[in-house]
Amino acid sequence: MSGPQPVPPGGPQASGPRSVAAAGGIEVAITGDGARVVMLPPEAVRWAREVSAPPGAANLPGSASGVFVGRGRELARLRELLAREGDAAVTPPSSRTRAVHGLGGVGKSSLALRYAHAYRSEYTLVWWITAESAEQITTGLAALALRLCPHWAAAVGVPERAAWAILWLQWHPGWLLVFDNVEDPKDLRHCLGALPDGHHLATSRKATGWHGIAPTMALGLLEPDASADLLCALALGPERPPTADQRHQAEDLAAELGYLPLALEQAGAYLHQTGTELGSYRRLLGRVVDRAADGTDPERTIARVWNHTLSAVEGRDPLAVRLLHTIAWLAPDDIPRTLLATVAPDPVALGDALGVLHAYNMIAFTADRQGLTVHRLVQTVLRIRATAESHPAVRGRQEAEQGLCHAMADADRVAPERDARWERLLPHVFALAESAPPDRPLSPQLADLYQDAAHCLDRQGRNADSVPLRTVVVAQRERALGDTHPDTLTSRNNLARAYEDAGDLGRAIPMFEATLAQRERVLGDEDPATLRSRNNLALAYSEAGQVERAVPMFEATLAQRERVLGPTHPATLTSRNNLALAYKRAGDLARAVPLFETTLAQREQVLGDAHPETLTSRNNLARAYRAAGDLTRAITLSETALAQSERVLGDTHRDTSTLRNSLAGAYVAAGEPARAVPLYEATLAQRERLLGTTHPATLRTRANLAIAYEKSGDPARAMPLYESAVADLERVLGDTHPDTVAARNNLAGARRNAQAVRQSGAALASPASPGRRTAPPAAEPSVPDRCDYHSR
Structure with missing residues (x-):
């Protein structure tokens, strides 16, 4: 290592909202x-x-x-x-x-x-x-x-x-x-x-x-002269100047290829590899079969080139074309060689075939040579060809599925979130799921793979990302098992949960309602799966601001679970927690606080002090104390829950984000907005990245951060956040949702306060106005019956 560098004046610099720098002693x-x-x-x-x-x-x-x-x-x-x-x-x-x-x-x-x-x-x-x-x-x-x-x-x-x-x-x-x-x-x-x-x-x-x-x-298309230069250099070699006739042929071929550099490079590689004349290649293009969607020039011209390039590749090594048809269905970047082992188990044959593809610029190798990349337009062209069961592209998809299932077979199926192979292969799982042909059945093995990957995402707090995977699984269950089979209903419940986590209540609630009705009819009113559906539908109602529909459903579910499962079964504790949450949202703290206290004590005894659901109960009780005005106990509990969640679940887990948001709210309520601001800023940035800018939880955090800015004496940053939060809440949750109403009241109060400041020329003692709510409900740490898990 070399010696230390001069420190910039004032130490390391950072700019932009929520950016930080670090000095030498910081950890x-x-x-x-x-x-x-x-x-x-x-x-x-x-x-x-x-x-x-x-x-x-x-x-x-x-x-x-x-x-x-x-x-x-x-x-x-x-x-x-x-x-x-x-x-x-x-x-x-x-x-x-x-x-x-x-x-x-x-x-x-x-x-x-x-x-x-x-x-x-x-x-x-x-x-x-x-x-x-x-x-x-x-x-x-x-x-x-x-x-x-x-x-x-x-x-x-x-x-x-x-x-x-x-x-x-x-x-x-x-x-x-x-x-x-x-x-x-x-x-x-x-x-x-x-x-x-x-x-x-x-x-x-x-x-x-x-x-x-x-x-x-x-960046537009390459100039005609430069395009001809590129073709000549690639096809003939940089040391061999073209004849006048070859130059003319190159100009005509460049025009035919639409001056698209990728198409020009592919053509040049083919011409150089096979020795085909420039003019002959151009005449062959007229017989190309593949056509781009909507007749767009780039894909159509690339398809023309690749149709003949593939013929040349097949003449050198048929296995190379077979591999390319397999690669077409995976994610375009960082494709591990292991995914191709089922197609080419001999590593020498695999290396030779990939070398041919590389020679024609159809693929590129990663820096470590253990993976490869392919341009997504190559994949698009090859996928378009999958129009008949006998086509190589169809076989390629089947081999991509088999390769991915085989590669995942030895991974950690119990806790895949701790296995780096899952993270590397997840993009390829998504690529297969998103390109699944609607008219072809999904193998049970692949459905299980999609399901395992979705559950992995759920355990990481990323269930919203699992929507594409769960959608394909539902379609497979419906086709293979029927609309009311228990496994189909389980998959549908899981998809509804993913929609809810993604903030799409418009899709989640009808799916929960349909699943509950079918489970009641098929499984009975008190089957554990039926009770899960009833709990999840009540949660969705509560999330949508329909507490009056949620409370009786939670009460009924709790009574049934106490009778069927017992008073301390984890599912019963979930119902008790969620009923207390609904009482709190309805403003009934007299019933909510004792129920939260009971649930926390039981979860500590049954699940342990640091179990994720125990942490949720601890935070829920803290929020109830805060609502009741007992800020000392609220802050102590929130700080404890957050520290434990960071240690148990990790800093970026969705539940940790929820707890951080809640602690910030407690600091604001205690008159310490300066301590709340960095917590809200971190939570907002994380939620925008993981959940999106219009997810209800993101919008609540944005509204709460605006309050913290205002109470910290920074109305210039507060007002734009207030305005954007209100506009988005109205659009996403509706004009009369309690969170929308609270945010709108806060915005009105902030405007009145700003006007008073302008008129008096001095800041008011408090930014809150009489009768104004100082915070909309932050994203409540509710406990759904997460996703159902199929038994093996």
Whole structure:
């Protein structure tokens, strides 16, 4: 390691809302905008300050073709946008961000790579991050830690590595981060806010969604002359100049291919590999079978090229085409070779076949050569061909399913959330589920895999993400078992729960109602599954603000469970907790508080002091105490519950977020809004990322943060939050929902207070107005009967 670097004046800097920096003695690092708190040892923080990047440090990927032509104006424009006169690595540049967007295959990544190579010497570090998801961005940052501080990073997890990388970037200015293939621009917010002293360059297919995140630069098709140059260089080789006739043929073929760089590169690779004449290739295109949806030029021209490229690949190695048809149904990035083992069990044959695909630029290898990537347009073209049962694309899907099931067979099926293989393979599970043909049956083995993955997400507090998986499972159960089979009803209950967790009560409630009616008819009124449905429907009613419908249903369910299961059965305790919650929401604290106290005592005895449901009961009782004005006991219980949840469930678990939100509310009620603000900010950032910006829990947190800002004497930040929260609550929950009414009252009070301040020229003693509610109900930590689990 090299010696310590000079500390920027005033220490490490951070900008943007919810961004932080860290000094040498601190042991806490915030990854992103405060969504995740990661504990780092003091020596790791010191290394983040002292370790220097080697000269020319970078992790740039290789070029697919090794040839770059044209784009001179675009490259100059990009440099002009990112760096102005006086901006150099020797004097820390101000943070500048640009996003390059355009059609798939138009050459966005190639332009970014060219820029990175051209100006590599101007930066202290150039780091390339695949950024299709927030998880991939975290992984890319984690890889930086592994490069710069391997002796420590190799022994810790991805979150710690990412936190270390952010600290390092804060201490060492003058770098370039390239975020390649951004799917959701919002995923970059945390990096841009936390890292001000460098350049950010993003590539994306998306032209929208960048407002407020980064200025954009549209990248169009390649110029005709440059397109012909590229074809000639690839097809004939850079050392062999084309004849006049070949140049003319290249110009005609480039026009036929629509000047799309990816199509040009694919054609050039085919021509070079097979020795086919430029003119012959162009004439073959007229007989292509595949056509793009809606006749869009990029996909249609790519389909023409790939139809003949596949023929050439098959002539070299039929197994390569079979593998490509399998790859077409998986996620496009980081496809482990293990998923292809059922198709090609011989590793030598597998390597040879993948080598052929790589030679034709149909795939690219990951840095460790153990995985591969494929352009999603290749997958689209191949999937379109799956129109008959005998087509290789259909067989490819079946082999993709078998490969994924086989790869997961030895994973930790009891606690897959602790198995890194699940996290790596989940994108491929989703890819299969989302592309499931509606007219083809789903194998029981694959349905079980989808179900296991969905339950894994649920245990991680990410049940909302499981909607696509559970939707496919429901369809399979209905088709294979019938509409009222117990397993079908179980799957339907689980899907309704996922809709509810995603904030989609409009879909959740009717599905809960239908499932309950069918379970009552098929299983009987007091079957445990029927009672679960009744509990979950009551919860959905309560969440929708229909407490008058929820209370009698909770009372009936509790009575039945006490009779059928006993007074201390975990399901009975769940009903008792939820009935107390409904009483509280109805304003009946006289019945709610004793019921919460009883439930907490019983859960401590039956489940243990740190069980997640015990933590929920402890927090629910704290909220009831707070509502009753007993703030001392409320804060003590909330602090205890949050500390235990962070230790047991983790900092980013949904239940931990709920407890953090509740503790912030207790601080506000106790007149300590300054302590509440950072808790609300962290919760809001986490919920926006995990649940979305319009989920009811996100909206409640936004409204509560506005209150904390106002009570802290910061109306400039409070008012926009109030206004956006009210508008979204009206749209999502309805104009008369209790939370909407509370938020609207708070907004009105804030406006009155602001007007009074303007008139008097001095701040009022309290931002609350008489009769005004100072907080809408925060996301209540209710306990549903989570998702039902099929028995094996």
